Amino acid sequence: EPTRLWGGRFAGGPAEALARLSLSVHFDWRLAPYDIAGSRAHARVLARAGLLDADELGRMLAALDDLAAACAAGEFTPTVEDEDVHTALERGLLERLGTLGGKLRAGRSRNDQVATDLRLYLRDHVRGLAGRLVDLVEALTEQARNNVDTPAPGMTHLQHAQPISFGHQLLAHVQSFGRDLDRLADWDTRAAYSPLGAGALAGSSLPLDPAAVATELGFDAPCANSIDAVSDRDFAAEFLFDAALIGVHLSRLGEEIVLWTSQEFGWVELDDAFATGSSIMPQKKNPDVGELARGKAGRLLGNLTGLLATLKSLPLAYDRDLQEDKEPVFDAIDTLEVLLPALTGLVTTMTVRADVLAAAAPQGYTLATEVADWLVRRGVPFRDAHEISGALVALCLSRGCALDEVSDADLAAVSDRLTPQVREVLSVPGALAARTTPGSTGPGPVTDQLAALDAKVTGW
Numbered sequence: 001e002p003t004r005l006w007g008g009r010f011a012g013g014p015a016e017a018l019a020r021l022s023l024s025v026h027f028d029w030r031l032a033p034y035d036i037a038g039s040r041a042h043a044r045v046l047a048r049a050g051l052l053d054a055d056e057l058g059r060m061l062a063a064l065d066d067l068a069a070a071c072a073a074g075e076f077t078p079t080v081e082d083e084d085v086h087t088a089l090e091r092g093l094l095e096r097l098g099t100l101g102g103k104l105r106a107g108r109s110r111n112d113q114v115a116t117d118l119r120l121y122l123r124d125h126v127r128g129l130a131g132r133l134v135d136l137v138e139a140l141t142e143q144a145r146n147n148v149d150t151p152a153p154g155m156t157h158l159q160h161a162q163p164i165s166f167g168h169q170l171l172a173h174v175q176s177f178g179r180d181l182d183r184l185a186d187w188d189t190r191a192a193y194s195p196l197g198a199g200a201l202a203g204s205s206l207p208l209d210p211a212a213v214a215t216e217l218g219f220d221a222p223c224a225n226s227i228d229a230v231s232d233r234d235f236a237a238e239f240l241f242d243a244a245l246i247g248v249h250l251s252r253l254g255e256e257i258v259l260w261t262s263q264e265f266g267w268v269e270l271d272d273a274f275a276t277g278s279s280i281m282p283q284k285k286n287p288d289v290g291e292l293a294r295g296k297a298g299r300l301l302g303n304l305t306g307l308l309a310t311l312k313s314l315p316l317a318y319d320r321d322l323q324e325d326k327e328p329v330f331d332a333i334d335t336l337e338v339l340l341p342a343l344t345g346l347v348t349t350m351t352v353r354a355d356v357l358a359a360a361a362p363q364g365y366t367l368a369t370e371v372a373d374w375l376v377r378r379g380v381p382f383r384d385a386h387e388i389s390g391a392l393v394a395l396c397l398s399r400g401c402a403l404d405e406v407s408d409a410d411l412a413a414v415s416d417r418l419t420p421q422v423r424e425v426l427s428v429p430g431a432l433a434a435r436t437t438p439g440s441t442g443p444g445p446v447t448d449q450l451a452a453l454d455a456k457v458t459g460w
C-alpha cells in the first residue's frame, strides 16, 4: 500500500495517468536533506508546544538522523509510488517509527515545506556557485596581471578601434562577474526568509514557533505573510535571472575566446586539455568550451522565461503549477556547476600570444585618434582634427602603408598642421601610457584596477 499523504475522503486510489502526471519525486528527491533539516526544526517546535513528549522527540530526531544517513548512503531511495520527496520521507519515518512517524505532519503542509526546501537548497548551492565564480574571476585576473603591458587591438563593431591593454580587456569580463557575485550576495538577503509555519496557506492553530524554526534553519526571519510564504517564488525567479545573466556573461567571454583562437586572430592558444578534436579532420583543435558557454546561455535564459511564464497570472496561494518551479532551478545550478570549472580551466591554461597581439595592435590605423588628439592639444578644433586625421588615413590606405610610413612632405600635403612632431604619438606603447585617467587602459589605471579587484575578491 503506497504511503499517500491524502486519501481519507477518496473512494479509491488515483488513476495511473494522474499519478504519472503528478509525480515529482524523480526530480525533487535532491531536496531530501533540506526537507529533513526542516523536519528536525519542526519536531523541536512540536515538542515545545507539548505535542511530542521528550521521549517521542528523542525517537523522532534519532529516526530523522537515521533516515538522513540512509538517504545519503543511497540505502533509502524513493520509489514511483512516492508522489514526491515529502511523501517518500514520511514513508521512511513510518518505517522507522510506526505510528509516531505520523505525528510530524501536524501544523505543517507540503506547501510551506516545499517552499522552505527550495529556499534552503538554493541558498546552499548559490554559495557554492559563488565560490566557482570567484575561481573564474581569479583565473581571469591572473591572466590579466600577466598582460597589463600586452598591447592589443581594442574593438568596436568587431573592427580595430584603438589600442588597449589585453589585461584591461580580460578585466572587463571580471567586472561583469564581480557584479554577478554582488548580485548573488544581494539575492540571499531577500531569500533568507522561512516559509515554515505558513502551513497550507493560513498558518496554524497549533502553538508553533516559526521564528525558532527560521533561526534553526539559518534564515533571518520567518515570512511575514503565510499566503505569500507558500505562493512566492520570487527567490527562484530572481536566482534564475542572476543565473541567466551569468550565462550571458559566460557566453560573451566564450565567444571572444572562440574568436581569439581562430586562425584569423591567433591571439590565444588553448591547452590540449581544454580543446577538442575532429572525428574526420586530423588537424582540428576546437574551442568547444567557449562554444558550450555560448550554447548553455540559451538554456539558462529558457529556465528564467519558463518559470516566469509559470508564475504569470497564477492565483494565490498555492497551485500545483508551482511544482514546475524546481526543474529550471535545478537545471540552472547543474549547468553552471559544470560550465564554470571548465571555463576556469580554459582561462587558466590558455597561452596568450603577446607577440601576435602587439603586432596586431596598430593595424587598421588604430592610432588615428592619437593624431586627432595631438592636433587638439595644438588648438585645432576636434571636428577639423578628425577630418585631417581621416585624410591621412585615406592617403595611407591608397598607398597601402602605415601612418608612420609617410614622408614629412606627405604630412604637410595633408595639412599644414601635421608637422613631423606628430610622429611622437604614433606608437602603441605611447598611446597606452598616455591613458592615465581612472578606469582607462593605460598601465597605471589597469594596475590600480587590479589592486581594487584584489581587495574586493576577499569579500566575495
Ligand code: ARG
Residues within 6 Å of the ligand: 024, 028, 084, 110, 111, 114, 318, 320, 322, 323, 324
Ligand atoms: N510536490 C509538490 C510541489 O512541488 C509539493 C506540494 C504539493 N502540495 C499539494 N497541496 N499538492 O509543489
